[in-house]
Amino acid sequence: MRAKYIFSSRKTKRATKSPKLRKQKEKYPSLVEKIIEDSDIILEVLDARFVRETRNIELEKKIKRKKKKIIYVLNKSDLTKKTSSKIPQSINVSCKTKKNIKKLRDKIKIVSKKIKPSNDKITIGVIGYPNTGKSSLINLLVGKSKAGVGADAGFTKGIQKIRLTNEIILLDTPGVIPNEEYSNIEKEKIAQHTIVGGRSYSQVKDPEMVIAKLIKDYPDVLEEHYKTEAKADAEKILNELGKKWNFLKKKGLIDSDKTARKILKDWQAGVIRI
Ligand SMILES: Nc1nc2c(ncn2[C@@H]2O[C@H](COP(=O)(O)OP(=O)(O)O)[C@@H](O)[C@H]2O)c(=O)[nH]1
Numbered sequence: 001m002r003a004k005y006i007f008s009s010r011k012t013k014r015a016t017k018s019p020k021l022r023k024q025k026e027k028y029p030s031l032v033e034k035i036i037e038d039s040d041i042i043l044e045v046l047d048a049r050f051v052r053e054t055r056n057i058e059l060e061k062k063i064k065r066k067k068k069k070i071i072y073v074l075n076k077s078d079l080t081k082k083t084s085s086k087i088p089q090s091i092n093v094s095c096k097t098k099k100n101i102k103k104l105r106d107k108i109k110i111v112s113k114k115i116k117p118s119n120d121k122i123t124i125g126v127i128g129y130p131n132t133g134k135s136s137l138i139n140l141l142v143g144k145s146k147a148g149v150g151a152d153a154g155f156t157k158g159i160q161k162i163r164l165t166n167e168i169i170l171l172d173t174p175g176v177i178p179n180e181e182y183s184n185i186e187k188e189k190i191a192q193h194t195i196v197g198g199r200s201y202s203q204v205k206d207p208e209m210v211i212a213k214l215i216k217d218y219p220d221v222l223e224e225h226y227k228t229e230a231k232a233d234a235e236k237i238l239n240e241l242g243k244k245w246n247f248l249k250k251k252g253l254i255d256s257d258k259t260a261r262k263i264l265k266d267w268q269a270g271v272i273r274i
């Protein structure tokens, strides 16, 4: 399949509405493969909180096989206390605090110069798991809002070409969940995608199940953040917080779906620190 490139000429607005549930269509992985083919350098944008979960080893192998340079970017470093990087030579950045953005821009220019010393055109593909901040990063690198940014996973759909310098073109791409991790039916995997941010809190079918996994993977985090007494018990936490926030259904029953989504919204927005 041929990838369609859209050349960005105008500012893109922030998402206002949350998009409907979008499956990771077959076309996205093949689109990303085309980008790898067309790029001289790949920027893999990872979430600094979930480095292992957001890495795409399968694509990395393909990139290495094609002898292309990968620059690992650990974004959202403002959301984690842990500073030690798990990947050698990766760069920790934050689009929120702008930490190391200049350093990354310089690194891109240095690596580009090495690959194409005679000022030839160079293409850099920006790839990664959905919602890791690829579009935000591109906007900061170029200093303009050219790439569309949205809090919901799946916001960037086509491929967008954005000029960094006269020679360097960045390609913004839709995020992909690694094939071996992806599922649209397995509950455990869907919960995992939601915890890591690849599936939006507004789109997930069973938010209570995600809360149960969240508590299992990150015990005490919710209790500490919301100051509840419910010890690692999803049902108790949902009941307590639903009551506190007055999320009630008819007959005074707790609306645990709404409560779970509110927690996941806070989690995905990075309000809850881990
Ligand atoms: N806290 C924090 N949020 C970020 C950072 N970078 C991006 N975001 C947010 O993460 C969400 C996804 O960003 P976006 O650039 O659309 O990600 P993409 O799907 O990888 O292109 C948006 O709500 C951004 O505001 C960061 O460094 N720190």
Ligand SMILES: [Mg+2]
Residues within 6 Å of the ligand: 134, 135, 136, 148, 149, 150, 155, 156, 172, 173, 174
């Ligand atoms: Mg995007």
